[in-house]
Amino acid sequence: MSDLPRPATIARRPATNRSYRDELSASTARSRSRRHAVSHLMIGLTYLAALIAILPLILIVWHLVRQGASSVSWTFFTRMPAPAGETGGGMANAIVGTGILVVMASLVGLPIGIGAGLYLAEQRTAPLATLVRFLSDVLNGLPSIVLGIFAWQMLVRPFKHFSALAGGLALGAMMIPLVTRATEEMIRLVPIALREAALALGYSRWRTSLGVVLRTALPGIVTGALVAVARVAGETAPLIFTAFGNQFWSVSPTQPVAALPMQIYSYAIAPYDDWHTQAWAGALVLLGLVFVISLAARFATRSRFGLGGD
Amino acid sequence: MMVVDDTRDTMPALAADVREPCIAAESLDAYFGASRVVRDVSFGVQTGQVTAIIGPSGCGKSTLLRCLNRMHETIPGARVEGEVRFDGRDIYAPAVSAIGVRRHIGMVFQRPTPFPTMSIRDNVAAGLKTVARRDRPSRRETDDLVERALKRAALWEEVKDRLSTSAVALSGGQQQRLCIARALATSPRVLLLDEPTASLDPLSTQRVEELVYELRSQVTIIIVTHNMQQAARISDRTAFMLAGELIEYAPTNAIFTAPKDPRTEAYITGRFG
DSSP, X not given: OTTSHHHHHHHHHHHHHHHHHHHHHHHHHHHHHHXXXXXXXXXXXXXXXXXHHHHHHHHHHHHHHHHHGGGOSHHHHHSOBOOTXXXXXXXXXXXXXXXXXXXXXXXXXXXXXXXXXXXXXXXXXXXHHHHHHHHHHHHHHSOHHHHHHHHIIXXXXXXXXXXXXXXXXXXXXXXXXXXXXXXXHHHHTSOXXXXXXXXXXXXXXXXXXXXXXXXXXXXXXXXXXXXXXXHHHXXXXXXXXXXXXXXSXXXXXXXXXXXXXXXXXXXXXXXXXXXXXXXXXXXXXXHHHHHHHHHHHHHHHTOSSSTTOO | OOOOOTTSOOOHHHHTOOSOOSEEEEEEEEEETTEEEEEEEEEEEOTTOEEEEEOSTTSSHHHHHHHTTTOGGGSTTEXXXXXXXXXXXXXXXXXXXXXXXXXXXXXXXXXXOOOTTSBHHHHHHGGGGGSOGGGSOOHHHHXXXXXXXXXXXXXXXXXXXXXXXXXXXXXXXXXXXXHHHHHHXXXXXXXXXXXXXXXXXXXXXXXXXXXXXXXXXXXXXXXXXXXXXXXXXXXXXXXXXXXXXXXXXXXXXXXXXXXXXHHHHHHHTTSOO
16 A cells, blocks of 8 residues: 555656646746736835935935025135124134044044954954943944033033033044944954964064054945044034134134034024025035045045955 | 873884974864864974875864964964974974964965955065064065065966056966965975865866975975875875874875775775765
8 A cells, every 4th residue: 555656656747747837837927927017116116215215315415505505605615704794704714623623533533443443353252342342332322412511521621611622532532433343344354364364474463463454454444434534524512512613713722613513503593694594505515525525435445455446 | 281291102104204304293182162173193294295184074184284383373262282393393382483483384275365455566575574674675685585486386477567466356376376475485494285276276276286296395395185186196195184183194105005094095985075
């Protein structure tokens, strides 16, 4: 009895195969149009999602250009703010102030961030690395106003006045976790084989880390750093308590300094129409600044040598 | 703590050869954490010979090779017990620096590893920069050393017109010969090759094999391979490893025609592995 089904199965197999093939082609013909329809629908939905994702940016740019483009002129970049009631004037002090603050923030944030990222990538599993990674993520999620209050407590209150330095340090503290995590991710992309190749050549550990690993990851790290710079360049909250803003020309690190985001804020809430237009123009310039930095980041990634190159 | 038994009998393989070996392992154990992947291995390699290490995957042949230039210890949790004598000195002695050891015992890996940020020339010259600044060759001397290394690695004719271009633009086989040139540039006494042809096409494999054959007079070579025909073609002596132990170590001809151990015979006749 037990032998019976086996020959039967073997005998039926070609027939089964043929019918399966017939079934397959039949079902293919039947469902081809349906599958294509579903495919087109899904592709259409992804296009729609992508469009919705960039829609806010398009609206913002369009709005800014419409409202502010007329005020963006040479004088906007070169002239000081006009006194209330007078028309014209520019935001030269705020543009330079933002530049000063960003440079200060970079001087603090980049070396510490890149160093910490290198440490995290090299000592992946050390208890301290796990702690640093966790705290860095916490710091990343910290509301920037909290960071501003902290900087005020540490750097403004003891000296009894606001200063560009305090603002720069507050922005630098914001940059640290961004740069740290970006650096760590980029260094992790460097194959271990490269590290081993350097060690096998007689490279010391630090020379391997700096000369081979960090250098290979550099385009990616530069991108991460520029993204962090673009991010802090538009920050307002940490500066309210630290750099404070300044209606006058000042490049002194110990004095309050103007910054584009703060200037935009104070002009936008002022009761003068002319100032509102200036605020729109300032926002447009700030957006342009961030755009240029992001563009630079893209080009840095496309270097000829290195991991980022395609 | 390193335990060395000096009264232990010399290996039969060593006794047959009267010359002092160039590099020799003595009761070498290698660990990854708690697992012992190389078990009590002792063998010596003569100057100017090509030695092949064969065995099935996971038998510890690569780990054994990496113990010979102190690369094993670069992996977290890995450690070595026993001795590796290079020119009569134990490379695991406390006063010996791993960096110095690796400068004299070069290594080439399974996959080509050119430094992507460096040009072809700078790749070959990379090892020359590890010496103290005052001993570092001048630009001109470096160019000469690079040319010589590329010629020894049979790559010079193919790259001499594009030394300043990126090394990653080379083909896989060229990249591997570039890595051999990079290892040769510092004039190492010993060259360790860890399955150097595993990721190459047959033609590139043949070129690397010919290269190994040509280099044998200049540098002592130890090559790990899972390709038994390769071992038979290019090596003077062959070591067969199984489960971390060195089963048999003899002239290649003897291993492939008259293996003494039944496990060696079973492996080379294809009964397992």
